[in-house]
Amino acid sequence: DTGVSQDPRHKITKRGQNVTFRCDPISEHNRLYWYRQTLGQGPEFLTYFQNEAQLEKSRLLSDRFSAERPKGSFSTLEIQRTEQGDSAMYLCASSSSGGTYEQYFGPGTRLTVT
Amino acid sequence: GQNIDQPTEMTATEGAIVQINCTYQTSGFNGLFWYQQHAGEAPTFLSYNVLDGLEEKGRFSSFLSRSKGYSYLLLKELQMKDSASYLCAVYNNNDMRFGAGTRLTVKP
Numbered sequence: 303d304t305g306v307s308q309d310p311r312h313k314i315t316k317r318g319q320n321v322t323f324r325c326d327p328i329s330e331h332n333r334l335y336w337y338r339q340t341l342g343q344g345p346e347f348l349t350y351f352q353n354e355a356q357l358e359k360s361r362l363l364s365d366r367f368s369a370e371r372p373k374g375s376f377s378t379l380e381i382q383r384t385e386q387g388d389s390a391m392y393l394c395a396s397s398s399s400g401g402t403y404e405q406y407f408g409p410g411t412r413l414t415v416t
Numbered sequence: 417g418q419n420i421d422q423p424t425e426m427t428a429t430e431g432a433i434v435q436i437n438c439t440y441q442t443s444g445f446n447g448l449f450w451y452q453q454h455a456g457e458a459p460t461f462l463s464y465n466v467l468d469g470l471e472e473k474g475r476f477s478s479f480l481s482r483s484k485g486y487s488y489l490l491l492k493e494l495q496m497k498d499s500a501s502y503l504c505a506v507y508n509n510n511d512m513r514f515g516a517g518t519r520l521t522v523k524p
Contacts, residue, residue, distance in 0.1 A: 335512065344420075344503050344514030345459065358510050393458060403447060403507050407458035 306408035327396030337393040420515035436489045438504030451503040
């Protein structure tokens with residue numbers, strides 16, 4: 303399977319704990335995106351990497367959120383001091399820099415903060 | 417501000433044709449995408465329009481009018497498996513903005 307993969311698929315955590323999610327993009331894609339999606343809404347853009355550089359970050363992203371893509375391949379998204387409002391599906395997508403900008407999504411990590 | 421609007425829900429009959437509209441107001445435009453998302457799954461790509469006009473792809477077609485900030489997704493010969501949410505998204509400078517999605521229910 304050469305699609306986008308995410309780990310874990312589900313995470314339940316208590317309020318105040320830190321969580322980290324991983325995304326492995328399609329290998330030849332140099333662009334990587336993180337989104338958050340809540341029930342009944344479309345994905346909401348969080349941040350974007352081209353290779354290892356984080357080029358854009360949503361103003362909605364608080365200081366508790368940080369993302370890295372250290373070698374320009376996989377990426378991690380960390381949420382510190384989780385709050386109940388952080389409960390959502392976290393989606394990762396990747397694309398190539400040329401062509402139609404089409405993004406391929408991973409299966410997502412569903413976070414539940416209790 | 418940036419707005420992407422689409423109807424919340426639609427219902428159609430198996431075998432019929434349905435048109436899902438999307439209007440957008442964004443600060444820039446590099447293309448419009450339609451994605452399909454089944455409940456509990458990730459979005460999957462359906463179509464991409466960057467120039468005005470109709471793009472046909474099997475049972476699915478998508479139309480774009482940049483001057484009107486308008487697009488539609490046309491689904492023909494509806495099948496039960498087409499029951500899903502359909503997301504309209506505008507791409508602009510590395511930023512993909514999604515609408516809230518239209519939940520389509522196909523009935524026998």
